Amino acid sequence: xxxxxxxxxxxxxxxxxxxxxxxxxxxxxxxxxxxxxxxxxxxxxxxxxxxxxxxxxxxxxxxxxxxxxxxxxxxxxxxxxxxxxxxxxxxxxxxxxxxxxxxxxxxxxxxxxxxxxxxxxxxxxxxxxxxxxxxxxxxxxxxxxxxxxxxxxxxxxxxxxxxxxxxxxxxxxxxxxxxxxxxxxxxxxxxxxxxxxxxxxxxxxxxxxxxxxxxxxxxxxxxxxxxxxxxxxxxxxxxxxxxxxxxxxxxxxxxxxxxxxxxxxxxxxxx
Numbered sequence: 001x002x003x004x005x006x007x008x009x010x011x012x013x014x015x016x017x018x019x020x021x022x023x024x025x026x027x028x029x030x031x032x033x034x035x036x037x038x039x040x041x042x043x044x045x046x047x048x049x050x051x052x053x054x055x056x057x058x059x060x061x062x063x064x065x066x067x068x069x070x071x072x073x074x075x076x077x078x079x080x081x082x083x084x085x086x087x088x089x090x091x092x093x094x095x096x097x098x099x100x101x102x103x104x105x106x107x108x109x110x111x112x113x114x115x116x117x118x119x120x121x122x123x124x125x126x127x128x129x130x131x132x133x134x135x136x137x138x139x140x141x142x143x144x145x146x147x148x149x150x151x152x153x154x155x156x157x158x159x160x161x162x163x164x165x166x167x168x169x170x171x172x173x174x175x176x177x178x179x180x181x182x183x184x185x186x187x188x189x190x191x192x193x194x195x196x197x198x199x200x201x202x203x204x205x206x207x208x209x210x211x212x213x214x215x216x217x218x219x220x221x222x223x224x225x226x227x228x229x230x231x232x233x234x235x236x237x238x239x240x241x242x243x244x245x246x247x248x249x250x251x252x253x254x255x256x257x258x259x260x261x262x263x264x265x266x267x268x269x270x271x
Contacts, residue, residue, distance in 0.1 A: 002052065003054050011036060015060050018036075021133040036054075075260075077089040091252065091256040093259055109134045110173075149171070151175065176238060176247070177229060245270060
């Protein structure tokens with residue numbers, strides 16, 4: 001189960017979600033944009049060492065059937081901090097709770113995306129992949145202190161895998177997937193096929209009954225758009241059900257964040 005097999009079954013066929021979990025597990029793999037590549041060689045092939053971590057740990061190899069999951073509670077929340085609200089994409093919940101968790105030392109570190117200048121962002125969330133699981137793997141190896149992560153559904157699935165494999169409790173804050181909310185707005189392509197999208201206000205029903213037909217994207221020349229990843233075409237996890245809590249703008253009025261508590265820990269933190 002070498003990197004070659006991972007490349008053949010997952011990466012080359014467009015099923016890689018770009019979470020970078022394999023990169024965090026192997027020093028011989030690096031990310032080229034959102035695609036894992038070998039930077040030198042696979043130890044299983046050259047040195048004959050028993051490995052296969054990249055393949056065995058890949059969330060796309062270890063597929064889980066999408067299951068209906070009842071939220072413990074659904075909230076519509078808004079930050080009281082004017083500085084956060086000035087930059088927030090909705091109600092500023094994610095920025096507020098992550099700051100609170102760090103300031104009161106509930107968590108020692110939270111893995112999330114920041115600006116390119118490495119200065120902390122005061123508010124605002126971007127609902128797209130970032131390949132942050134590499135850093136989460138590193139962090140769980142550096143400290144036994146409580147840690148957390150903020151990411152989209154496919155990253156939460158990988159974080160849940162890390163949590164299980166490393167026997168660590170990781171606070172997982174998921175973000176509604178923008179590719180599932182508005183699949184036709186991923187790029188300027190023509191959408192072939194239609195997703196069974198429900199009215200935006202019916203959040204609970206949306207979560208319980210989400211179904212999606214296979215879809216594809218092409219550009220004006222009829223060729224597949226590289227920015228529209230094939231794995232998004234079969235992913236059904238809009239609400240990030242492997243998270244402790246999920247946040248996003250869907251289902252709330254302007255200026256508020258919809259927050260879904262999936263676990264008792266998540267519910268306790270929100271309340």
